[in-house]
Amino acid sequence: MRPLIILGTGLAGYTLAREFRKLDAERPLWLITQDDGRSYSKPMLSNGLSKGKSADDLGMATAEAMAAQLNATIRTDVQVFAIDRAQRTITVGSEVVEYGDLVLAIGAAVFRPPLEGDGDDKVFSVNDLEDYARFRAALGEQGRRVLIIGGGLIGCEFANDLAASGYQVELVEPMGRPLPTLLPERASEAVASGLRSLGVNFHFAGVTAVNLAGDGVRATLSDGSTVDADLVLSAIGLRPRVELARAAGLAVERGIVTDRFLRTTDEHIYALGDCAEVEGKVLLYVLPLMAAARALAKTLAGEATQVAYPAMPVQIKTPVTPVVVAPVAPGVKGEWSVEADGNNVRAEFRNAEGQLVGFALTGSQATDMKVKAELARALPPILA
Ligand code: FAD
Incomplete structure (x- = not known):
C-alpha cells in the first residue's frame, strides 16, 4: 500500500x-x-x-x-x-x-526586507527551533542591545521577552505604532506604553541599511537617523x-x-x-x-469532513500589557468603538450592518475571561 x-x-x-x-x-x-x-x-x-x-x-x-x-x-x-x-x-x-x-x-x-549595507551576518530571524538556537547563541550577555525590525505580533512579543530579560530593545516600526494592522490606535498606545515601561525605545521609521560598526551594527533609518545595536532581529512577516x-x-x-x-x-x-x-x-x-x-x-481515514473555523481570538504574548485580539478580516469596512482606562482598553469593531466582526482587548480587559468569552460568542464564525 x-x-x-x-x-x-x-x-x-x-x-x-x-x-x-x-x-x-x-x-x-x-x-x-x-x-x-x-x-x-x-x-x-x-x-x-x-x-x-x-x-x-x-x-x-x-x-x-x-x-x-x-x-x-x-x-x-x-x-x-x-x-x-x-x-x-x-x-x-x-x-x-x-x-x-x-x-x-x-x-x-520569513520575509526579509531588502537591506543595504554589510551587516547581514548580524541580522537574525526566528521561525523555528534551529533559528532560536542561533539567535540565543548570538545574543550574549544581558545588557546587550537588540534592534528589532517590525512591531507586529512577533516583533512585540520578542521586544517584551528581551526587555523583561535585561536586554536593551530598539524597536523599529514604519507604521507609526506597535501592532498597527491588528489593533486600533488607542490599544496600540497601551501596548507601546507597557513596552516603554520595560525600557523599549520605539523608532517609527523604516530600516534602510544595516552596516557593521565595531563589534555590532549601525542601522540607518528612513528618517535619516541611525541606531546602534549589537545585533538585529528581523520580524517583519x-x-x-x-x-x-x-x-x-x-x-x-x-x-x-x-x-x-x-x-x-x-x-x-x-x-x-x-x-x-x-x-x-x-x-x-x-x-x-x-x-x-x-x-x-x-x-x-475515509470520512470526508469539511473544516469549520469558529471565531478564534489570538492572545498576544506581551505580558507587560496583555492583549487579546480577534482580527478584523482584510477589506471589511466598519468602525472601532473604544473604551479606555489607562492601559486597559476594550475596542469593538462593527461592520456597516452594525455586527461585531472583531475586537481588541488590552490590560485588565484582556485578562478578564468573562469579557473575552462574551465578545468571542458574539462574533460570527470565520468559516461556518
Ligand atoms: P512550521 O512550523 O513552519 O512547519 C513547517 C515544516 O515544513 C517544518 O518542519 C519544515 O522543516 C518543513 N518544510 C518546509 N519546506 C519543506 C520542504 N520543501 N521539504 C521538506 N520539509 C519542508 N500562533 C498562535 O496561534 N499563537 C501564538 O502565540 C503564536 N506565537 C508565535 C510566535 C512566533 C515566534 C512565531 C514564528 C509564530 C507564532 N505563531 C503563533 C504562529 C504559529 O506558531 C504557526 O501558525 C504554526 O506554528 C505553523 O505551523 P506549521 O506546521 O504550519 O508550520
Missing part, C-alpha cells in the same frame, strides 16, 4: 499525524522534513528567554521518539523539491518516493511557502489554495497550516491548524 506522506513536522504536520493515528493505526505513514524533526511548540520561541528556556529545553521529543509514538517513518534534514503528480511521487534528496496521498504542511518562510506547489501546477494565491476539505486542486494532495489558503483564508495561527488537522484526519 502506498503511504500517506506528510511534508513538514511543525505543529500542522505532527498534529495531523496524531489525529490520523487515532483513527487509523495501520496505514503506512511517512513524515518528511527539512529540519531535524524535533517536536516543539513554535509560540514558545517568542517568550522562551524570559521563561529561561534554551532551544533544547523547548524541544519536546526527537524525530526518533515521534516516529515510535506515531508508528511512522520520519525522514529528517531533507528537502522535498519536486512533486510528480502523474506518477504520485516526490523527490526527496536524490530518492524518488511514491505516495498514496500527500499532505503539504510546509509552513511559512512570514509568507506561506508556495513554491513547491506552484512548480507542481497546483493553484496558488497567497497560500496553497484548498477547499474546505483541505484538498488542493489535485485530489490526492492536501494542505494545512501556515502554507495553506483555505477557502480564501490565510491564518498563520495555531487554532486554525488544529481545526484543520482534526477535519483532514477524518477525511484521510
Whole structure:
C-alpha cells in the first residue's frame, strides 16, 4: 500500500499525524522534513528567554521518539523539491518516493526586507527551533542591545521577552505604532506604553541599511537617523511557502489554495497550516491548524469532513500589557468603538450592518475571561 506522506513536522504536520493515528493505526505513514524533526511548540520561541528556556529545553521529543509514538517513518534534514503528480511521487534528496496521498504542511518562510549595507551576518530571524538556537547563541550577555525590525505580533512579543530579560530593545516600526494592522490606535498606545515601561525605545521609521560598526551594527533609518545595536532581529512577516506547489501546477494565491476539505486542486494532495489558503483564508495561527488537522484526519481515514473555523481570538504574548485580539478580516469596512482606562482598553469593531466582526482587548480587559468569552460568542464564525 502506498503511504500517506506528510511534508513538514511543525505543529500542522505532527498534529495531523496524531489525529490520523487515532483513527487509523495501520496505514503506512511517512513524515518528511527539512529540519531535524524535533517536536516543539513554535509560540514558545517568542517568550522562551524570559521563561529561561534554551532551544533544547523547548524541544519536546526527537524525530526518533515521534516516529515510535506515531508508528511512522520520519525522514529528517531533507528537502522535498519536486512533486510528480502523474506518477504520485516526490523527490526527496536524490530518492524518488511514491505516495498514496500527500499532505503539504510546509509552513511559512520569513520575509526579509531588502537591506543595504554589510551587516547581514548580524541580522537574525526566528521561525523555528534551529533559528532560536542561533539567535540565543548570538545574543550574549544581558545588557546587550537588540534592534528589532517590525512591531507586529512577533516583533512585540520578542521586544517584551528581551526587555523583561535585561536586554536593551530598539524597536523599529514604519507604521507609526506597535501592532498597527491588528489593533486600533488607542490599544496600540497601551501596548507601546507597557513596552516603554520595560525600557523599549520605539523608532517609527523604516530600516534602510544595516552596516557593521565595531563589534555590532549601525542601522540607518528612513528618517535619516541611525541606531546602534549589537545585533538585529528581523520580524517583519512570514509568507506561506508556495513554491513547491506552484512548480507542481497546483493553484496558488497567497497560500496553497484548498477547499474546505483541505484538498488542493489535485485530489490526492492536501494542505494545512501556515502554507495553506483555505477557502480564501490565510491564518498563520495555531487554532486554525488544529481545526484543520482534526477535519483532514477524518477525511484521510475515509470520512470526508469539511473544516469549520469558529471565531478564534489570538492572545498576544506581551505580558507587560496583555492583549487579546480577534482580527478584523482584510477589506471589511466598519468602525472601532473604544473604551479606555489607562492601559486597559476594550475596542469593538462593527461592520456597516452594525455586527461585531472583531475586537481588541488590552490590560485588565484582556485578562478578564468573562469579557473575552462574551465578545468571542458574539462574533460570527470565520468559516461556518
Ligand atoms: P512550521 O512550523 O513552519 O512547519 C513547517 C515544516 O515544513 C517544518 O518542519 C519544515 O522543516 C518543513 N518544510 C518546509 N519546506 C519543506 C520542504 N520543501 N521539504 C521538506 N520539509 C519542508 N500562533 C498562535 O496561534 N499563537 C501564538 O502565540 C503564536 N506565537 C508565535 C510566535 C512566533 C515566534 C512565531 C514564528 C509564530 C507564532 N505563531 C503563533 C504562529 C504559529 O506558531 C504557526 O501558525 C504554526 O506554528 C505553523 O505551523 P506549521 O506546521 O504550519 O508550520
